Amino acid sequence: MEFPGVYIEDVGLLAPGTLRLTDKSISFKGDKGGKSVTIQSADIQRLKWQKLGNKPGLRVGTTDGGLHRFGGFKDADMEKIQEFTESSYSKRIDPSPLFIKGWSYGQAEVKGKSIEFSWEEKPLFEIPCTNVSNVTANKNEAVLEFHQNDDSQISLMEMRFHMPTDPDNEDDVDQVEEFKKAVLAYAGLEAETEQPICLLTDILCTTPRGRYDIKVYPTSIALHGKTYDYKIPIKSINRLFLVPHKDGRSVFFVLSLNPPIRQGQTRYSYLIFDFPKDEEQEMELALTDEQLDAANGSLDRKMDGPIYKTVSALFKNICNLKVTEPGRFIGSSGTPAIQCSHRQNPGLLYPLEKGFLFIHKPAMYIRFEDISSCHLARSDGGTVTRTVDFEVDLKSGAPIIFNAMEKEENNKLFDYLNKKNIKVRNPNKVETRAESSDDEIDPYKAAVKAEGRSKDDSDDESTDEDYDLDQDLKRKAKEKDSSEGSASEPDDEYDSGSEQDSSGTGESEPDSEEDVPKKKKEKVEKKEGKGKKGKKDKDPNAPKRASSAYFHWFTANRLSLKEEGDSVADVAKKAGQKWKTMTAEEKKEWEAKAEKDKARYESEMKEYKKSGGGASSKSSKPSSSSSSKKSSGPSSSKAISKEYISDSDDSDEEPKKKEKKSAPKEEEEEESDDSEAGSDGSDESEDSD
Template sequence: MSQLEFPGVYVEDVGLLAIGTLKLTDKNLSFRGDKGGKSVTVAGSDIRKLKWQKLGNKPGLRVGCSDGAVHRFGGFKDTDLDKLKQFTDSAWSQSIEPSPLFIKGWSYGQAEVKGKNIEFNWEDKPIFEIPCTNVSNVTANKNEAVLEFHQNDASQISLMEMRFHIPVDGENEDEVDKVEEFKQAVLAFAGLEAEAEQPICLLSDVLCTTPRGRYEIKVYPTSIALHGKTYDYKIPIKSINRLFLVPHKDARSVFFVLSLNPPIRQGQTRYSYLIMDFQKDEEQEMELALTDEQLESSNGTLQRTMDGPIYKIVSALFKSLCNLKVTEPGRFVGNSGTPAVQCSHRQNAGFLYPLEKGFLFIHKPAMYIRFEDISSCHLARSDGGTVTRTVDFEVDLKSGGPIIFNAMDKEENNKLFDYLNKKNIKVRNPARVDGGRGAGAVDSDDEIDPYKAAVKAEGRAKDDSDDESTDEDYDLDQDLKRKAKEKDSSEGSASEPDDEYDSGSEQDSSGTGESEPDSEEDVPAKRQKKEKREKKEKSEKKEGKKGKKDKDPNAPKRATSAYLLWLNANRASLKEEGDSVADVAKKGGQKWKTMSADDKKEWEAKYEKEKVRYEAEMKEYKKNGGGASSSKGSSSAKKSSGPSSSKAVSKEFISDSDDSDDEEEAPKKKEKKAAPKEESEEDSDGGASGGSDESEDSD
């Protein structure tokens, strides 16, 4: 048996049970969180004790290491014990001892600091144990030790404080203070030694992009303190789990990145990365306040006096303090000649760094994506235009939805494609761009945009026409004479009547020019007549549009497609907290594309059943006369909307018919408005008003 793998196992992480996968090989034991959380790696030669005891009401494996650290893994099954015993005996020569917890509920026992754990036992039987690294502060009173604990933001329930009552014999003055002794033992392994007045080094005016601002950074053996103009932060060294050193795209500065777990917090904002920006050519001589033992433990990496580029000094210092490797870019070189690929994530511009074991994005939000968490990648155009200078890089995670980087230079397409192939990462569109052509290719800049060419041609034609015409000086006197002449020639004729709303016009509706000016009562009457005509035209237009068929509520429901059947059944599993309907539909569409034909068979069979059902119901629906009433109603509406003839009536026909009615009424108006000499002034006024009323009735 070369290796064992247990998915769904969890590990205790500052009060949170982080779920992941535990792998046991001949060389080591490794745990990887499902969502990029806590990771643990223990060499097989460093394992000293293995115990089988419960963790979170389920069987677990307690692993004791040579350095005093203890790792506890839970979520096993009872049947897994035989497999583990067989493997550990053959691979590591270690046997697993059963260790049942003492659960009688007594609140007294012996509290001891063993290795890096606080163990609470009764008669050598374990009751509980707490890692010293979870302790944030220890306070010693007269006969009581108070322990405060770090808080994990992801945990719903947290242990805040624990008090140990340690009896002290007051008669024996020479007796060692047990409370103070317990406190110092916890502090020694909790990494909470009191900070000396003089830190190891002081970094002044350091530019940080996350959290943004300039800070004064004091580096202590167990923590680093950031002092800014607005906020201060304190970061324990043990919370730093990764170090990165990557160059900026401009090649004038470098980013030094610290990955933090748990993240630092300011209000509701959490920062999982501390990103420092150093100038490449900035050099400094630095004195490090380190003891001889600390210098020896650095294996020659650190010296009491160090000089050179400041980013190299800082990276070497943190490498020694955190006992971590500084990850730098590998062989990937982008189009800019640096490992930085400029792109955007959620409209925030930044840089993507393809490293040896993952992708690092700086900076909003900063993230590190491990290759082992990636299921596939996709390179595509940014939009559907004919000329595209950018591509989108989509990373699909095994744990869920994709991460998309937009607005990436198209010249990076081939470089990323070759890089992914070397790392054996699946690409969903495996086609390399050759000369800007091919499947999945990005169009060349030299390709012609038809719309752009048409606009340019139109502009040139306009410029040519403007050049052919010559500008002439404007003569105001000549223009006034021309207008006066046109006015004299048109006076007395009906060819260009004055506006009918002009109360001072000398023409009546007959166009003779012989009647007296319109009275104040005639103007509103004419206006009402025009408004009536416009309303009539609008109503007839609306009636002409009523031919649209209304949906019958009794008609059978159409067959639901195989995709919608699958989406409705899996909508709850696809939806995450904060997702909208559109987000769920997008996730569903992406997952449906990746499903195999065998997975889709079930839903396609259901669709065929739906199709047969719909055809049968529609046949029965039509047999019973369904849909006939709505079609008849629409045809009758069309007939009633027009005149008695079967032909369609246009807008021009309606306008002409109204005008012809006015022409027939014109002689009647003339008769009623005969010569004013034959009638009195009152009769002529009555005739004018009567003509107006008659025209309104005719309308």
């Protein structure tokens, strides 16, 4: 049977949860990590139907004197629970109505582990002895102080019982003192005069900060510092943690407290002790034989070895709790700890088997069952960031953010969340970020280069619309290979006033740009608006270089990434971020294209070099100069352009042209061959450039 919406009394707070009844036990699990209780069927002594919080409730008494009260039922639920308990536990539920008449007098008795106040054997109220924090006995009055629950809006702070002297009491028994002893027996309180189990001196405590002497009693621990003293009941300790520091030199022993201890207005829900890892100490424990037998060999009267192991074993047996240690998670530093910050306070985050432990300002433990999702994102710090923000979204709606986490922890933490089946809001994004490293290419820089390269290509295309120098040189090379000579070459654009001979030889025209003086060439290029400062001409026969996988992807997706108003840098930045968010599977297509393009480039480069590309320019230059030296007459003027000659006063180019026209055909062919040799050298040099 299961009853959701039921609540349990927890130090003055009605904590909601779900009650489940089975053949073997009665279990209660609190909502949002609240109190949880499990009562075995063999330990159930009595059951009562009694109101709690003005609603019907179930009161369960155990064989050890314990008392558990559950409320929030409906009146019709009693019959269902009655049938189940009689068949499963052989226990009948007895109705026990509370006597509420406003009386302030009655009889106070300690029954089991609770204080019952009744009138004429009718109960008025009852209080568990474990809720009592202190008892003071005066002449005829007992003063009870109670533990506080921070989640409770209204708390019971103090209660006073006046016990008048009974004149018929012949034994002269102090009722107040007897009442105090009975409450202390079940409240888990000892006097300071009693002998502690052990004494730990000068222990470093990071929360609350300071050095304390610690006295460990069977039911409480006392901390004595230079300024403050604390007394903590063992029953208020609900979790124990033992985790190593990231530096490997110390170990944290953490006690989770509910209710927390107070220092003024500050509450401490965790006690954090810092023990040196290599410090060893011999310790003698004041334990009885029964207590040693109950420890099942984990404790001895004399304990030696590392002090943190001795203290953790002692608290494990006294508190009857499991000590939680790091699981299989190992961070990039080789330890279970992740360096990060919370609200600008640096600390260490420990991913454990069932939750996250953060030490230490403020110390917190986040259970997996309270987490709705997680989110990993780059920290805001410019284009190059080396830290990550880890955001934990709780089911209660309040997110917890850990900042300044090293980027290398991404992959480790992402795999850990997947193994624990914790929802991650951006799995692809996180995974790619986790795989990234400092050695990879900077996508922002690469994108800017790609944008600049595309601009250069577009500029070249716009220039070629007026005059394509590469194409012209290529055409000349083809004419040379076909042995057709340079007779069909047209005048260059900058050769103003050039006249083509009627014979069509055109020997007076320059064969390449190298034949034009540099100063004149720069002047003409500026005039035409075609030249760029420091820009070299490309070899049209040279194969196109291979592009990387990123450039292939960027070229295909640049227009889809660009939005209205985006600059080149904006598009490049978006592309870089998008490339990092892609998984290895998504990049596979573009990497295959890059490999194919690389193979193409290598193959074409081999063919290009075999045909004399690249290296031919060095050998062609001497031949050009030698041919110009050998040639005489008209051939020696080939290095000077027509425009340059027209500016000089002593040019005799025209008579030389007329002499050429009347020359025999064989001489024309020889001269043509010499001129081709000179022009070929310039063409090959130009191709090489």
